[in-house]
Amino acid sequence: MWSSSAVASNRAVLLTLSLLQLTRGSPVVTSGVSNYSFPDDFIFGVSSAAFQIEGGWNEGGKGESIWDTYLHDHPTFTLDHNNGDVAADSYHHYMEDIEMIKSLGVQAYRMSISWTRILPNGTDNYINQEGVKYYRTMFEELLKANITPVVTLFHWDMPTPFMNFGGWTNAKVIDYFEDYARVAFKLYGDLVKMWLTINEPHENCESTYGLAVLAPALNSHGVGVYLCTHNSLLAHARVYRMYEKEFKPEQKGKVSIVLDSMWGEPKDPNNPEDVQAAENYLQMHLGMLAHPIFSEEGDYPPFVRERINNMSREQGYSRSRLPYFTDEEVKALRGSADFLGLNHYTTQLLSPSPMEPTWQVPSLYHDTGVKMEADPLWRMPGPDWLFVYPPGLRKLVNWVQNNYKIFKEIPIFITENGSSDFGGTEDYERVNYYNDYLYQLLLAIHEDGCNVKGYFSWSLMDDFEWTDGFTTKFGLFYVDFDSPNRTRTPKLSAYNYGNIVRTRRIDFDYIKRLKGLNTTKQEDSS
Ligand code: BGC
Numbered sequence: 283m284w285s286s287s288a289v290a291s292n293r294a295v296l297l298t299l300s301l302l303q304l305t306r307g308s309p310v311v312t313s314g315v316s317n318y319s320f321p322d323d324f325i326f327g328v329s330s331a332a333f334q335i336e337g338g339w340n341e342g343g344k345g346e347s348i349w350d351t352y353l354h355d356h357p358t359f360t361l362d363h364n365n366g367d368v369a370a371d372s373y374h375h376y377m378e379d380i381e382m383i384k385s386l387g388v389q390a391y392r393m394s395i396s397w398t399r400i401l402p403n404g405t406d407n408y409i410n411q412e413g414v415k416y417y418r419t420m421f422e423e424l425l426k427a428n429i430t431p432v433v434t435l436f437h438w439d440m441p442t443p444f445m446n447f448g449g450w451t452n453a454k455v456i457d458y459f460e461d462y463a464r465v466a467f468k469l470y471g472d473l474v475k476m477w478l479t480i481n482e483p484h485e486n487c488e489s490t491y492g493l494a495v496l497a498p499a500l501n502s503h504g505v506g507v508y509l510c511t512h513n514s515l516l517a518h519a520r521v522y523r524m525y526e527k528e529f530k531p532e533q534k535g536k537v538s539i540v541l542d543s544m545w546g547e548p549k550d551p552n553n554p555e556d557v558q559a560a561e562n563y564l565q566m567h568l569g570m571l572a573h574p575i576f577s578e579e580g581d582y583p584p585f586v587r588e589r590i591n592n593m594s595r596e597q598g599y600s601r602s603r604l605p606y607f608t609d610e611e612v613k614a615l616r617g618s619a620d621f622l623g624l625n626h627y628t629t630q631l632l633s634p635s636p637m638e639p640t641w642q643v644p645s646l647y648h649d650t651g652v653k654m655e656a657d658p659l660w661r662m663p664g665p666d667w668l669f670v671y672p673p674g675l676r677k678l679v680n681w682v683q684n685n686y687k688i689f690k691e692i693p694i695f696i697t698e699n700g701s702s703d704f705g706g707t708e709d710y711e712r713v714n715y716y717n718d719y720l721y722q723l724l725l726a727i728h729e730d731g732c733n734v735k736g737y738f739s740w741s742l743m744d745d746f747e748w749t750d751g752f753t754t755k756f757g758l759f760y761v762d763f764d765s766p767n768r769t770r771t772p773k774l775s776a777y778n779y780g781n782i783v784r785t786r787r788i789d790f791d792y793i794k795r796l797k798g799l800n801t802t803k804q805e806d807s808s
Pocket residue numbers: 331334481482485542625698740747756
């Protein structure tokens with residue numbers, strides 16, 4: 283129960299935020315302490331991914347993933363012409379990583395296994411014991427420190443031998459993914475109780491096959507992108523059902539998938555066409571992945587099916603570019619998750635458009651028919667794409683909760699959220715971002731009744747940011763990529779996040795006080 287004074291001061295914070303929201307500008311850091319707090323069973327964590335931090339690309343018997351191979355063959359593919367050979371060198375510095383995680387006080391660490399570190403050929407005919415040991419030690423050390431490992435099986439580092447025959451566009455990879463997952467469950471299922479099959483199939487498929495910005499930049503827009511999506515979903519279901527049958531009774535773990543979505547805000551909320559465009563966007567980009575798993579009826583959303591069928595027909599295709607599931611596949615997919623992992627970073631203003639200069643035909647964007655633009659008032663602390671609009675997180679969580687009844691029973695975890703910049707440790711913008719986004723999450727939980735049970739910041743430390751190389755920074759910890767030891771230093775955002783984790787509230791003045799800056803201190807009265 284909240285005391286009345288607590289409610290009153292909470293309203294003060296709310297008022298500041300809602301005034302700012304009226305202009306759609308992102309709330310800048312406000313004052314006081316949030317009187318809503320994160321419930322006791324709410325899990326705080328930090329996230330990373332193997333290729334982005336590990337390095338050790340050819341050490342300890344590891345095989346090549348497509349990111350190793352493609353970047354060696356195309357050294358200028360990334361902005362700074364760098365690759366992930368060393369990255370943050372977590373392969374050698376993982377004990378420091380664990381100390382960093384401990385210092386934040388979080389309960390969980392989301393990381394991924396590099397498929398080819400334990401299966402160098404991708405296939406299960408040869409298991410690399412050095413790789414096996416690396417992750418086993420890591421999980422054991424995390425558990426010793428009371429940190430729950432949350433493990434993603436596939437965070438975009440497809441074994442090179444499989445990419446040579448199409449990667450996710452080839453349905454055979456579903457079998458190999460199942461074999462790999464079985465090996466991982468056998469090896470680590472005694473230690474790992476929270477598994478994520480695939481990270482962001484939407485982003486992975488669209489950026490690899492549609493936009494050609496993720497390695498190996500295959501231009502198969504409007505066709506390959508849907509094959510990849512379809513097979514990723516099937517691979518997820520296969521692994522979920524395999525765990526359910528072969529491992530769950532004994533290991534008692536939970537398995538899910540990580541879906542990603544920006545929030546789509548109607549450009550003019552009073553224009554029904556913009557409102558419809560925003561809904562269409564969400565169905566085409568998030569619903570396409572979420573509906574088969576989380577809806578009562580399963581399969582692709584009817585709108586998505588109809589839209590891509592119609593577009594394909596108009597373009598002269600004799601069959602839809604979006605493949606069909608069999609009845610059995612629909613059944614296997616429906617309910618194939620014990621929770622939802624949801625990644626969210628940004629928002630765009632949406633309005634209908636039949637064609638934009640940057641779209642290819644056919645493509646997911648052309649099929650969607652929605653123009654995206656940013657509000658000029660939104661801040662963009664990093665190089666591109668990430669506009670700060672904190673209410674987007676609350677709205678997205680509500681959209682998910684309202685669209686799929688299952689979230690009354692199973693929880694949502696925000697598995698990634700965070701902000702980019704160009705570097706340094708005095709990252710006030712990131713501090714603001716976390717305060718404001720987490721505040722919106724508190725509102726989603728307490729005022730809207732959304733079933734959100736955890737939050738993972740992206741990212742533990744500065745990392746290899748895919749096509750951006752090392753130019754874009756997302757870390758709570760700064761990594762000196764010029765030092766041989768890849769020295770790590772906490773940023774202001776690490777102190778701030780640690781304070782939120784420890785107090786379970788957001789103190790909007792915490793960093794200002796820490797830095798001896800002026801604050802209008804507001805007492806937390808509960
Ligand atoms: C990916 C991360 C990436 C982050 C920020 C997410 O889509 O899962 O690997 O680093 O975005 O760019």
